[in-house]
Amino acid sequence: MAPVLEFENVTKEYRSFPRRxxxxxxxxxxxxxxxEIFGFLGxxxxxxxxxxxxxxxxxxxxxxxxxxxxxxxxxxxxRRRVGFLAENVALYHRRAERLVRFYGALNGMAGxxxxxxxxxxxxxxxxQDDLKRNVGRFSRGMLQRVGLAQAxxxxxxxxxxxxxxxxxxxxxxxxxxxxxxxxxxxxxxxxLSSHLLSEVELVCDRVAVLHQGKLVRLGxxxxxxxxxxxxxxxxxxxxxxxxxxxxxxNGVISFSVPTAAQRGAMEQVWRxxxxxxxxNPVKRSLEDIFMEVTAAPAKTAPERAS
Amino acid sequence: xxxxxLIAVNFAREQRWPIFILLLWVLLLAFxxxxxxxxxxREDLLLLFKYVAVYAVVFSIFFxxxxxxxxxxxxxxxxxxxxxxxRQQYLSGLVLGVALACTVYCxxxxxxxxxxxxxxxxxxxxxxxxxxxxxxxxxxxxxxxxTFSTFLxxxxxxxxxxxxxxxxxxxxxxxxxxxxxxxxxxxxxLTVIQTSFEAPGRAAWLPVAWAFAExxxxxxxxxxxxxxxxxxxxxx
Numbered sequence: 433m434a435p436v437l438e439f440e441n442v443t444k445e446y447r448s449f450p451r452r453x454x455x456x457x458x459x460x461x462x463x464x465x466x467x468e469i470f471g472f473l474g475x476x477x478x479x480x481x482x483x484x485x486x487x488x489x490x491x492x493x494x495x496x497x498x499x500x501x502x503x504x505x506x507x508x509x510x511r512r513r514v515g516f517l518a519e520n521v522a523l524y525h526r527r528a529e530r531l532v533r534f535y536g537a538l539n540g541m542a543g544x545x546x547x548x549x550x551x552x553x554x555x556x557x558x559x560q561d562d563l564k565r566n567v568g569r570f571s572r573g574m575l576q577r578v579g580l581a582q583a584x585x586x587x588x589x590x591x592x593x594x595x596x597x598x599x600x601x602x603x604x605x606x607x608x609x610x611x612x613x614x615x616x617x618x619x620x621x622x623x624l625s626s627h628l629l630s631e632v633e634l635v636c637d638r639v640a641v642l643h644q645g646k647l648v649r650l651g652x653x654x655x656x657x658x659x660x661x662x663x664x665x666x667x668x669x670x671x672x673x674x675x676x677x678x679x680x681x682n683g684v685i686s687f688s689v690p691t692a693a694q695r696g697a698m699e700q701v702w703r704x705x706x707x708x709x710x711x712n713p714v715k716r717s718l719e720d721i722f723m724e725v726t727a728a729p730a731k732t733a734p735e736r737a738s
Numbered sequence: 739x740x741x742x743x744l745i746a747v748n749f750a751r752e753q754r755w756p757i758f759i760l761l762l763w764v765l766l767l768a769f770x771x772x773x774x775x776x777x778x779x780r781e782d783l784l785l786l787f788k789y790v791a792v793y794a795v796v797f798s799i800f801f802x803x804x805x806x807x808x809x810x811x812x813x814x815x816x817x818x819x820x821x822x823x824x825r826q827q828y829l830s831g832l833v834l835g836v837a838l839a840c841t842v843y844c845x846x847x848x849x850x851x852x853x854x855x856x857x858x859x860x861x862x863x864x865x866x867x868x869x870x871x872x873x874x875x876x877x878x879x880x881x882x883x884x885t886f887s888t889f890l891x892x893x894x895x896x897x898x899x900x901x902x903x904x905x906x907x908x909x910x911x912x913x914x915x916x917x918x919x920x921x922x923x924x925x926x927x928l929t930v931i932q933t934s935f936e937a938p939g940r941a942a943w944l945p946v947a948w949a950f951a952e953x954x955x956x957x958x959x960x961x962x963x964x965x966x967x968x969x970x971x972x973x974x
Contacts, residue, residue, distance in 0.1 A: 488819075
């Protein structure tokens, strides 16, 4: 099956007077498959929005090429099958329902189908009581929800979301998370750029980390979060002073050791008369990974999770 | 085509306050028509009519010159171009939007003019011909400004447009009267300005048709340029 979104060795340089060049994206290659939620991470200025804008055809790559739903970037017709929410969403000041209908009509929708769909997607994002209100009077969180509704109105095969939950309260975030999971269940692909690492960790099947325009990490979220470098050992029947950094919890103690020293630590527990309850690889958070990769200078080839 | 119409109507809607301010001038003309002796003050009314008409050309330059810039600055362009809307369609919508905004204004001015000036003895058919000249001039001026605004900021675009529109006037003096038609905005504005009760003038269709033809040419040129422009909302 062809990827829904594909970057092939894409480089984007911004040129400004006089002869100044900024390389926002550097030999960037990535494939997003159908039916997955793909997390796209990176610090401010890493090149995430540039990549998204290239995919949407708002700009042209300096080198390389890419495809969106098997069509070259910039294809107009293919955008009927794509839903897009920009970072810091900006919308015309109209009644919410009319606005969503306007965007739906731009995608070729019409009539009662469009009216019903606009009503449904606004209800889906929790704005069923604000259909007739002008979005100019909406809070930032509500605007973001309208933005999400306009992205969903055409029932897209691919959703490209740039910071979709940054202005939402925790309750609305749960709603959006559920919505994304349901969209994946329905076979849709979601390309999610976000700084909310905990959200990404919860919903994304795969994650890519961009740093200084280069792809520095790519892999399944579960694989990335699993560390092969340290193991956590939970034991009982021994004192907390037996191991440096051990923490007592509900009658057991837990401590972590380098994976290479795991066997020795277990034997030490047994020698002390204790019992091993469990041994697990230490689970890292995306935040740990993010801090790790963004602190280092970007390498040329991405490190891939197993 | 539907997308183009939607963008055009949306553009005119977004310009409702400048249009409203322009319409206040029309209201002033109507007010003067109501409170003054139209026949005695007919020259003053015609002078005001001409002024109010020429304002529309100036406003159309600002409508056209600032359209893309405003949309990019507000980032609303992204939400439109993320739909199944091509850049050429988007620009067509803006050109049509400028024409629509000017048509609304010219229609209101035509209605008021045909009442006040008609009462004073000016041929009503001539009023509507002048309004057609005005719509053609505004649409062309707005489209030229839009073309410049695809690669210049709105102030430079307005300046460049003023320069282009003024060139035929200069060329007429230096090279001959034929050059007045090279970019007929000046010629069409003169048609409105030089009209009088004594000599309302004839309906000359050539500059009107030529203005619409040039509008299409500038629209194609702007679409060609805009196709290569990065709509980079913010450089990261």
